[in-house]
Amino acid sequence: MAGRSITIHRLEAAHLPACLDLAASRGWVRELEQWDLLFAVSDVFGFDHPHRPGLGGTVAVTRYGSGARAIGMLLTSEDLARQGFGRQLMSVAIDAMGTGKAELCATPDGRPLYRNLGFVESVDVTxxxxxxxxxxxxxxxxxxxxxxxxxxxxxxxxxxxxxxxxxxxxxxxxxxxxxxxxxxxxxxxxxxxxxxxxxxxxxxxxxxxxxxxxxxxxxxxxxxxxxxxxxxxxxxxxxxxxxxxxxxxxxxxxxxxxxxxxxxxxxxxxxxxxxxxxxxxxxx
Ligand SMILES: CC(C)(COP(=O)(O)OP(=O)(O)OC[C@H]1O[C@@H](n2cnc3c(N)ncnc32)[C@H](O)[C@@H]1OP(=O)(O)O)[C@@H](O)C(=O)NCCC(=O)NCCS
CATH class of the missing domain: 3.40.630.90 (Aminopeptidase)
Structure with missing residues (x-):
């Protein structure tokens, strides 16, 4: 399903509390140090929630030289689920990727979307x-x-x-x-x-x-x-x-x-x- 129009923009360290809130709303622990690290070494993108204060979604892209990327922290607000916003965030992340390889660790929630986008399972992580x-x-x-x-x-x-x-x-x-x-x-x-x-x-x-x-x-x-x-x-x-x-x-x-x-x-x-x-x- 195609998503409504949203503006995905670069997030700054000042958005860190809103990232923690969005992650917590999805049952993830409040990983303050990890988000802080991502703001230091990665590009974090997101969009404002269209109906209330706070973020509607996030994704982080970490570049390793010119040949590889890691994509992480793909999150959308539960009340916006299945409206195409996850796919829009991933398309921003993939656009930032160039011609190298992109890797991510997939939760069960994320796997259908990643498979649709052409990602294939490579290594087992537990x-x-x-x-x-x-x-x-x-x-x-x-x-x-x-x-x-x-x-x-x-x-x-x-x-x-x-x-x-x-x-x-x-x-x-x-x-x-x-x-x-x-x-x-x-x-x-x-x-x-x-x-x-x-x-x-x-x-x-x-x-x-x-x-x-x-x-x-x-x-x-x-x-x-x-x-x-x-x-x-x-x-x-x-x-x-x-x-x-x-x-x-x-x-x-x-x-x-x-x-x-x-x-x-x-x-x-x-x-x-x-x-x-x-x-x-x-x-x-
Ligand atoms: C994974 C997540 C980001 C997907 O966000 P979303 O905004 O609901 O995704 P979209 O609406 O863009 O859906 C994208 C595609 O995935 C499919 N999809 C999404 N969730 C699905 C599900 N649970 N089962 C089957 N397909 C699903 C949609 O049908 C859609 O496919 P299409 O574009 O071919 O129609 C969201 O569920 C989430 O934040 N989950 C909790 C955090 C998480 O696990 N993130 C992944 C980390 S690896």
Missing amino acids: RYSAARGTARLPSWPNVREYVPSDWASISQLDIDAYGADRSALLMTLIGRARGVHVAESSGRVVGYGISWKNYPGLVIGPVVAETMDLGLQLISSCVAGCPEISQIDLCTSSPGIKSWLEKAGFLRGDRLPLMTLGSCSSPAPGNQAWIQALASPALC
């Missing part, structure tokens, strides 16, 4: 969370805290994994991180993991590592000593990592499959198997 202090994970001697001289290695590792330059996002996340860990093998950086605060606790991600075992070590180090709820958007279909998390006290949450439109042309397709956990569903 959310895991552990209540305050319940995760029981060992610490690992091969993982250490990040130091600034690791920057070139981890940004290159990330490019090799994603096939896109996400250094602006990583730099911002490191600046806001609760912890940043790197895994080394024979003196070479072979993985990194970032933990950052986002209501209601701590997000573990992104975690990028050349092997699943190293990914586990990094997750373990990020969670160690964490007194808060911790949350991981796990991006691997490996049953080993899932059962390890469940044994450690994590509970399996929603499945939010990654869906992709287009293909990555620059600089390379990337080694998806190294991506163990996402920064967040909105940032992919």
